[in-house]
Amino acid sequence: MEQIHDRVAGLDVHRDSVAVCVRVPGPRRGVTTHKQRFATTTGGLAQLSSWLGDHAVAVAGMEATGVYWKPVYYALEHRFEVWLCNAHHVKNVPGRKTDMSDAEWLADVVAHGMVRPSFVPPPPIRELRDLTRYRKRQVDTKTAEVQRLEKVLQDAGIKLSSVASEVLSKSGRMMVEALIAGERDPAVLAEMALGRMRIKRPALGEALAGHFGPHHAVAARQILDHVDFLDTSIAVLSEQVATRMVPFTAAIGLLVDIPGISRLSAEAIIAETGADMSRFPSPAHLASWAGLCPGNHESAGKRRRVGTTNGNRWLRRVLIESARAAARTKGSYFAAQYRQIAHRRGPNKAAVAVAHSLLDVIWHILTTGERFADLGADYYQRRRDPERITRRLIHQLEQLGHTVTITPAA
Numbered sequence: 110m111e112q113i114h115d116r117v118a119g120l121d122v123h124r125d126s127v128a129v130c131v132r133v134p135g136p137r138r139g140v141t142t143h144k145q146r147f148a149t150t151t152g153g154l155a156q157l158s159s160w161l162g163d164h165a166v167a168v169a170g171m172e173a174t175g176v177y178w179k180p181v182y183y184a185l186e187h188r189f190e191v192w193l194c195n196a197h198h199v200k201n202v203p204g205r206k207t208d209m210s211d212a213e214w215l216a217d218v219v220a221h222g223m224v225r226p227s228f229v230p231p232p233p234i235r236e237l238r239d240l241t242r243y244r245k246r247q248v249d250t251k252t253a254e255v256q257r258l259e260k261v262l263q264d265a266g267i268k269l270s271s272v273a274s275e276v277l278s279k280s281g282r283m284m285v286e287a288l289i290a291g292e293r294d295p296a297v298l299a300e301m302a303l304g305r306m307r308i309k310r311p312a313l314g315e316a317l318a319g320h321f322g323p324h325h326a327v328a329a330r331q332i333l334d335h336v337d338f339l340d341t342s343i344a345v346l347s348e349q350v351a352t353r354m355v356p357f358t359a360a361i362g363l364l365v366d367i368p369g370i371s372r373l374s375a376e377a378i379i380a381e382t383g384a385d386m387s388r389f390p391s392p393a394h395l396a397s398w399a400g401l402c403p404g405n406h407e408s409a410g411k412r413r414r415v416g417t418t419n420g421n422r423w424l425r426r427v428l429i430e431s432a433r434a435a436a437r438t439k440g441s442y443f444a445a446q447y448r449q450i451a452h453r454r455g456p457n458k459a460a461v462a463v464a465h466s467l468l469d470v471i472w473h474i475l476t477t478g479e480r481f482a483d484l485g486a487d488y489y490q491r492r493r494d495p496e497r498i499t500r501r502l503i504h505q506l507e508q509l510g511h512t513v514t515i516t517p518a519a
Contacts, residue, residue: 111222112220113220114167114168114222116166116167117132118164118168118169118170119170119217120171121208121212121215122174125148126148127171128208128212129145129160142213143164149181154180154185157181161185162188168191168219169192170192170194172215173227192224193227193229194215195227199214199224238381240350244347251336258277258329262319265322267319268317268319269284269285271316273309283303285333288321288326288329289329289330295316295318298317299317350376354376359478360384361375363478364378364471368435368444369434369443369467370434378424382471386476392472392473399424400419401417402420403416428464432447432463436459441486443463443466443467444486450462450463
């Protein structure tokens with residue numbers, strides 16, 4: 110097999126150490142290997158960088174192992190070309206396995222170009238990623254806390270969620286605070302309703318009659334305090350994200366024009382992709398990287414249906430959420446697409462298909478800088494052949510025993 114790179118290094122990364130094999134030209138079969146082990150501390154990684162420089166390494170390859178690859182990658186990226194490889198693509202042949210043999214195998218596959226490096230964004234985008242991902246974790250935690258509050262209320266026989274659309278709306282929060290403070294009169298609690306919820310006071314009076322006890326109050330108080338803390342944390346993170354999003358103001362403006370994509374979704378999309386579509390040769394490459402492409406399984410000329418491929422789960426998730434929002438947007442092409450597919454294959458597959466379409470649009474918009482132009486909710490209707498539809502409907506009526514005469518409209 111042709112050797113593409115002469116001087117390469119394979120790094121088998123662990124939490125506390127990294128096993129390194131350097132492959133350079135030599136007399137024995139034209140290749141000489143040098144092996145060494147380094148600590149993953151800052152000082153150890155500085156020694157590693159110096160050692161690789163002494164051997165004039167051009168390319169260093171490593172597996173993406175949890176978060177342990179990050180300090181090693183960051184220490185080397187400014188001096189060497191570093192390839193972060195998918196662990197599934199560089200599996201060694203079965204047999205005796207050691208850290209050094211893994212490093213030697215990785216150096217071999219990189220030298221012969223048998224693996225492609227994964228996309229690692231530049232430092233500013235990595236900072237954005239860390240912040241947007243952590244913010245999403247905080248939002249998920251808040252959602253879980255609200256669900257726990259609902260469980261506490263249900264345990265106490267308080268059926269607030271049966272009447273109110275949200276447990277922690279402004280009215281709901283006041284009622285829960287009053288319950289914690291000791292108020293048990295359903296009529297008094299129902300009078301705390303605000304706005305449009307006031308017309309539901311009779312139903313609220315019935316729903317708020319329960320057996321809310323002292324232990325329920327303790328649990329509810331802790332949950333509300335945690336929710337308040339999470340709201341503050343999310344606000345701080347959002348402020349930091351907004352500051353770092355200033356260079357991408359134009360891209361944000363383009364993305365929020367797309368149905369289903371809010372500013373938070375646009376920020377997450379930019380943080381995951383870097384807004385630089387030159388890294389993805391086509392929309393299909395981006396969809397594959399995001400895990401929104403159907404997998405392939407073919408054997409003996411027979412093709413099997415398989416699920417979508419693995420990819421960037423953070424980007425996939427935000428796109429699926431955006432797709433479900435786009436499916437509820439009136440007059441949108443994506444809503445029509447969702448209905449068209451959901452009718453045949455169900456809502457989940459329809460959401461994935463709409464997410465794929467959204468990603469296609471995102472790639473084109475960020476590549477060309479053009480504004481989004483919706484194809485319209487009647488897109489599929491316009492593409493249908495009127496004569497074919499007429500013949501099909503006539504045939505159905507005739508099967509029901511009718512004689513059909515067609516008179517064209519004036």
